[in-house]
Amino acid sequence: MVARFRVLSLMIQKQRLLFVTGTRADFGKIEPLAKAAIADGFSVSFFVTGMHMLESYGLTKIEVNRLAGASVHEFVNQRPGDPQDVILAKTMLGFSDFIMEDKPDLVLVHGDRVEALACALVCATNYVKCAHIEGGEVSGTIDEILRHCNSKLAYCHFVSSQTAARRVQALGEDDSSIHVIGSPELDIHGQPSGFTLQDVLSHYEIRTADYGICILHPVTSEAATMGQQAQDLCAALQASGKYFVVIKPNNDPGSEGILKVLETLPRSQFQIIPSMRFGRFSELLRNAGCLVGNSSAGVREAPFLGVASLDVGTRQTDRAFGPSISKLPASDMQGILQFIETNWHKRFARGAEFGDGNATEHFITLLNSEAFWQRSMQKQFHDIAS
Template identity: 45%
Template sequence: MKKIVFVSGTRADFSKIKSLMMKVENSNEFELFIFVTGMHMSKKFGSTYMEIEKCGFKNIYKYINHDKYYQMDKALSSTIDGFSKFIHEIEPDLIVVHGDRVEPLAAAIVGSLNNILVAHIEGGELSGTIDESLRHAISKLAHIHLVNDEIAKKRLIQMGEDEKSIFIIGSPDLELLNNTISLDEAKKYYDIKFKNYAIAIFHPITTEINSLYKQSEEFVNALIKSEKNYIVIYPNNDLGFELILQNYERLKNNERFKIFPSLRFEYFISLLKNANFIIGNSSCIIKEALYLNINGILVGSRQDGRTDINKTIRVNAEEKDILEAILNTSKCT
């Protein structure tokens, strides 16, 4: 029986690979192993490794790759060390990684240097930040490419990848979007009283660290002044996340805001389906939200270069522009 290892470091990548992991787990031809690390292991960000455990997967290996202060270079080094020990123990036939973070990069480095096949999901995309460099580095280390669309495929070919190794599969989490719980159940689970609301997610832009506090301050100012109700989800743990959380402190005693370190994916999708709009700089705005026909407001440069359509409004990370977009979007909902 062939052994396949999936690597998951964040709530976001788990949602992308969960359906594939379930198919492998239920197969008679493969044995599934899951290497869980990164944000999953952080109490501050909701200890989301527990969501993976609740799925009932048999072979879950948990690894803490950083201490209280997350530094990307040290996390990369630590993950390489931990993952190397792991794969030498189980000797997998295939390593599956997703996206553009240091955890999949570490796994791709270990796999390629140990002559183990590496499959990369969602390579060939642009984002205009350090994430883009990491994504392309992972693609160059991978042997199999599972991409979203023809544009990503062409970009990988331009990077020198063999066309025969590239397969268009779409976004693998989309099939989970129809398997969600009811809105009432989601609201009850998270004690959300709002009838009407929007969702806000703002991640760090590591290449803009010097202006990040100001950007997140402008973002929070606009949310408050809009006088709308918001479900706010913590940023990822990239460099600068503390600056965003400092500004979120202003929201904690405001009855119009419910703030969460993380939401279970099925519950999040139920809330997203019924939101008036979603705002911030998460890729969810140009993927899941577009698929569900939910209005999105992209703030700042984090998703520059990625495909979207007219349903998405792009604005600078400035209070006036953000507030204007919120008010205009609200008129259409």
């Protein structure tokens, strides 16, 4: 009876949630969850690091600080040019110091970034509950390896699809720790963005409402060739004669080659933007002629909005398929031109592989479940029955 009273008392007080964010992209995915948790009475804080702290990438920590009701701790974990292992080590040291003081009940990390891996490692070695968001997905690059590592380190898993859930289970994770909630960012895309298209065009000085979007991130295992891939892709986009809004890549190895190519593009046909507020990006995407590049937005958000996307290269290998998604190497100029000509402003039925836009509802239901908090932290490998 005493033990049950303590559990009920804990539930009434609500737990302290700490979200880790290192990029504009992962913040866009976890912001809906954080807002829902704040509204439901949980104590919410953010550990802000990575690209958020770099002025060259738009100093996007500003976006996190705009979130009402959440406390924010900022940590600079890198200098320009730092290799991934150094960033990993710096983040572990900073995060370890922080949680010894903050003492969260649950740390939430997202995806496959090195910052997420650092924080998941700190949580595992200190027996702090850690939830991994959007594990169980594949891409065929180092990102996939980091993502699976995060899953193995985590206390529980908020995955985006049944397919992802099966993959996490195949890693030996207990089925009771795996929760299919969908992709949180689709909650935003499923609602009005809060901006008009004209607002977005004016804010970013985009010349025309007849535009496409290009996002090309580096593939770390192909860092030496990313400059050439960017050059090939941008040559095709330039040859199409269409106007493109280009969002700068993340800062993984290989980004320098991409950025050098972007600097050469004519501003009459390309508008280069360091980063975008998520609501504005949502409005831009839903009105785009198409999306080209290797961002996860091309295999997740664009299909949800019915926008045609061209997945370029290997970064999203085997991650998703659908009638709105095409796949080509950056070197296939004729194929890229054909895609643009055929799919410009073509609309498809909404893709529902990554959820129905209700991830936050599923998330809050789980957080308010007594069983969610009472699972043992002693992990065991669960073989899949043959």
